[in-house]
Amino acid sequence: MVWTDFDRFGFPDPWRALDRLNRAVSGSGLLAPSTSEFPLVNVWMDGDRAVVTTELPGVDPKDVDISVAGKTVTLRGARSLGDACKEGCEHRHERWSGNFSRSFDLPFVIDQNKVDAKFSKGVLHVTLPRAESDKPRKIAIKTE
Amino acid sequence: MTDTNKDLVKKEAGVPEGVDRTKPRKVFKPDVDIIEEKEETVLTADLPGVDEKSLDITLEKNVITIRGRVETEIPAGCRLAYGEYEVGDYERAFSLSDEVDKEKIQATIKNGELKLVLPKATAVKARKIAITAA
16 A cells, blocks of 8 residues: 655656545545554654554554564454353444455654554554664765 | 454544534443343453553443543654554443442443443342232
8 A cells, every 4th residue: 555645756646646636525634534444553754763553442562563674564453352242142242353465555663673563542553653774865066 | 262253453432513523532432241140230441551540430320431542652752653443532432221329339440441331220130929828
């Protein structure tokens, strides 16, 4: 899944812009179409850093596995909802359960040593900084 | 076991026609599981972003209302580049039957998951009658 607004040369993607406009008109504040993949994620960007947030209520942070390779970040884990009861005793069953795995491609190479993950109140925040080696280098111009 | 047919998009809690909320933010209905066991009924709700301080459970007559406040946490200096879910408060009400012992309701919240235990009143519990041979 590629979600960058800009291609690698920094030009805005017109289709993406149009898509965003459509959604603004239809009243949904979201930038992505609805997905049926658990968990739903939001990706925040700030130049040389991306923050991935996701809601994992009832999941033990120990059961979440975050892996980073190059530009790709993968979240894996499972949510079990305890023993299912015998027929007839369940009144409502709305919550999602099972194994999940979601991967994203960021527009830059991630510094694997500086990835920071925080889990509080069932919400996971993963901060992914851009690798130094991936940052554009400024070339000094010599005058003669 | 994986549920593939679950609708993961949050559903907004309804308000009566022509009535507006005092706060402009969105309010969602949390997803719940309700399981009835012999001695009690257990309600589990997904309330990500809510802890014991921001959770409010009220019982009025036979209606139990769960309200959770969520502080929107926008990472400093960031803009949303890709969004699949929205953040808002939670609200949902359930009507309880008379068989719930209202004095003994217990609630615990951990990792954004609320567990509400609704014990059955002793009068309704099925009583086993011992039969003695004459």
